């Protein structure tokens with residue numbers, strides 16, 4: 001199977017072609033198709049890696065640079081996008097058993113240099129196979145995609161504190177969000193606080 005031209009170009013540009021890079025390309029393409037206009041999109045990734053490199057390469061220039069946040073902490077998603085003008089978020093939850101190399105290949109990953117040639121060939125074949133699978137199949141085959149919509153609660157009057165309906169803690173109106181059903185604080189919404197420092 002031939003790799004899609006855009007992924008091939010990304011591989012040349014970043015000098016790597018891994019399942020993670022293919023996943024980042026897939027997610028980047030999904031976000032680009034979904035939102036259309038990327039001028040006010042923010043993106044967060046739970047971990048750094050080839051997927052983030054692919055996303056940065058695909059989107060960062062059009063996001064005026066530096067709008068991709070790598071969390072390196074636990075989050076309920078693997079990738080999260082947010083459009084400020086509409087409040088629409090998309091969270092991507094990777095299915096580990098389908099989006100990662102088989103366990104025996106992951107176990108030898110860090111010691112690959114010292115491995116015998118046959119093991120290295122088997123590892124490389126496994127990487128190539130998963131990369132092709134990610135590139136060829138719909139993103140939904142490898143991750144759960146959840147869409148939500150959050151609007152800032154900036155219509156509230158006065159400086160009084162309002163209780164978050166999730167954690168019950170008081171918060172300033174500027175730190176509260178409404179998803180159509182409940183009012184919640186930034187922490188409970190899952191939105192990244194750093195996205196709103198530029199407002």
Ligand SMILES: [Zn+2]
Nearest residue numbers: 164167185188
């Ligand atoms: Zn809360």
